[in-house]
Amino acid sequence: MAPEYAMGGVFSVKSDVYSFGVLVLEILSGQRNGAMYLQEHQHTLIQDAWRMWSEDKAAEFMDASLAGSYAKEEAWRCYHAGLLCVQESPELRPTMSSVVLMLIGDQAQLPAPEQPPLFASPKKAPASDQSSLAVRSDTTSKTHSVNDVSITMIQPR
Numbered sequence: 001m002a003p004e005y006a007m008g009g010v011f012s013v014k015s016d017v018y019s020f021g022v023l024v025l026e027i028l029s030g031q032r033n034g035a036m037y038l039q040e041h042q043h044t045l046i047q048d049a050w051r052m053w054s055e056d057k058a059a060e061f062m063d064a065s066l067a068g069s070y071a072k073e074e075a076w077r078c079y080h081a082g083l084l085c086v087q088e089s090p091e092l093r094p095t096m097s098s099v100v101l102m103l104i105g106d107q108a109q110l111p112a113p114e115q116p117p118l119f120a121s122p123k124k125a126p127a128s129d130q131s132s133l134a135v136r137s138d139t140t141s142k143t144h145s146v147n148d149v150s151i152t153m154i155q156p157r
Helices: 003-006 013-029 035-041 045-054 072-087 096-104 127-143
Strands: none
Touching: 013 045, 013 096, 013 127, 045 072, 072 096
16 A cells, blocks of 8 residues: 555555555565565565665565576566655656556666655554554544445436
8 A cells, every 4th residue: 555545545646556566576576565574574575675675685585486487687677667666755656657668678777766665664662652652543543534425226217
């Protein structure tokens, strides 16, 4: 889920680009980005992808069961495009038409990706901050609006 949607409820076409990037990274790694990955690795799949990219260890990110079954340049292009899609700012994410050009190799030079969002970091707050976090959480949950739903039943004549 795109950070701007998860944190503020703002949805745009760039939210879909973010989701596509997550999907690409999941396919390349053979892992799912979710709670189980977070529990096992203490960081998200996206954080893992970024760390390995920045440490020039992209080969370690790739699913071992895919070894030898892909062209290295093509896989790196997919990896790079996936990281571009999961950038924190929607303005920095490419359009889907640009992503298609990246994936088919028509875009000669891909821009360098920026560090993806770290909002899902499992870091614990210091004990003194725990109560203020709970209070903030309570006040935030009280400010949410309740949306009424109307249901239209279609009746034949």
